[in-house]
Amino acid sequence: MIALRRVSLVVAACAVAAVLWVLLLRASDRARWLQVEISDPIVRGRPVTLEITLDPSVTRGFIRADLHWKDTRRVSRGALSIAAPQAIEPGVSRYRFQLLVPPRSDFASYVYGVIYVSPTGGWRERTHACLLDEIRVRPAGDSPSKPGLRRVTPHEQPLVPTPPRQDSRPVRWATACLLALSAFGSGWVGRRRSPAVGAADLAIRWRWLAVACALGALWEASGGEALLGHWLRQIALARGWYEHRRQLQELLTLGVIAVTLVLAALALRRDHAQPVSLVYTSADLFWGISAVSFISLHDADAWLATPLWRIPVAQVVKLAAALVAAAGAAQAVGRAPR
Incomplete structure (x- = not known):
């Protein structure tokens, strides 16, 4: 007993x-206000497609997607490719961005997306923001015959840093x-x-x-x-x-x-x-x-x-x-x- x-x-x-x-x-830090699909695989010298589906709760402002990069030690090095902001229109939930990974092989071992919504399209005025998981960049010759899109998890970024x-x-x-x-x-x-x-x-x-x-x-x-x-x-x-x-x-x-x-x-x-x-x-x-x-x-x-x-x-x-x-x-x- x-x-x-x-x-x-x-x-x-x-x-x-x-x-x-x-x-x-x-x-958890998963962003609930959007769903994201990204090119698979990501190859040097090729455009990267980001397909974003916004939640109906996001109804105004501009949405923007940038591509940032990391070196071989996976340390962030800043923006790699920046796309123009797109106005969020009533009744439209899907937005597509095209970003380019340069063909140079001396940097950008990994890339990750930065997506945010802002009334002006600027980062400082953002009302929503998220980061995507990093993805390894393949060499220029390593490209499949039928590249596609795969869904990735967006991670919510706080608008104000959490105080210690x-x-x-x-x-x-x-x-x-x-x-x-x-x-x-x-x-x-x-x-x-x-x-x-x-x-x-x-x-x-x-x-x-x-x-x-x-x-x-x-x-x-x-x-x-x-x-x-x-x-x-x-x-x-x-x-x-x-x-x-x-x-x-x-x-x-x-x-x-x-x-x-x-x-x-x-x-x-x-x-x-x-x-x-x-x-x-x-x-x-x-x-x-x-x-x-x-x-x-x-x-x-x-x-x-x-x-x-x-x-x-x-x-x-x-x-x-x-x-x-x-x-x-x-x-x-x-x-x-x-």
Whole structure:
């Protein structure tokens, strides 16, 4: 019966993870106001066709499509080919643009489209904007007999840059102090000897929790998320990985959510005493939120940066987790044999 209960909890946790992921993807960066088809393949010296179908909600202004390029390291180098804007007319939803990839082979290893709508046709006044995924440019002689069009995913571009999350330093230090207290209490309980059945296994759990809480306190106090994130970002930029990070971020975020919920479900096992379950679940939640925040998927960042009592949601959740962990450790210290 206990084994069946554990399996049910794991399955339920995975289901919750899937639901959370679906809700997260609903706020993804896919542009919903248009559909795009592009030439396939793209060959040097040949025109590139962009077929754009606008949503009925876009009724006025000018639509424009440009072609930008990237070098062999997949670093963006700016505009490659620019088409004249076309006026959006009532009852007309499809627009075609012809853009040329120069025959030169010393640049433009990859190209991607930039599409936007503006009342004047200018970028600064844009009301909608999106980017297309990059496409590798083939050599001039590598051209199929029947080139065609294929649908690609347009990615919404914010009209105003998302402001960086403003963390509260007092909240960060309060979280670090509470986690340090939790680590001290957990370590103290883990060193107590008890003749009770299962006490040795429970002591090992307390010691591991002490390590997890101590690392959490160090992570918060040092601002590890910002420091390590900046270092990895510089490496990604230098090696041309940064613009292709989203798919990896999605997979890592999904994995973190699933693992966090599974570990939380395991804390509900009947052989767990209440104080250790409190600290265990709280440490799990703290590290889960910290990991999602560190991975920095755009959709997750937007949610975690939402202010709650003028404090980002990420910090509120971490502070609450640290507070519950400290309460659980204090309760365990009070119950420990002297």
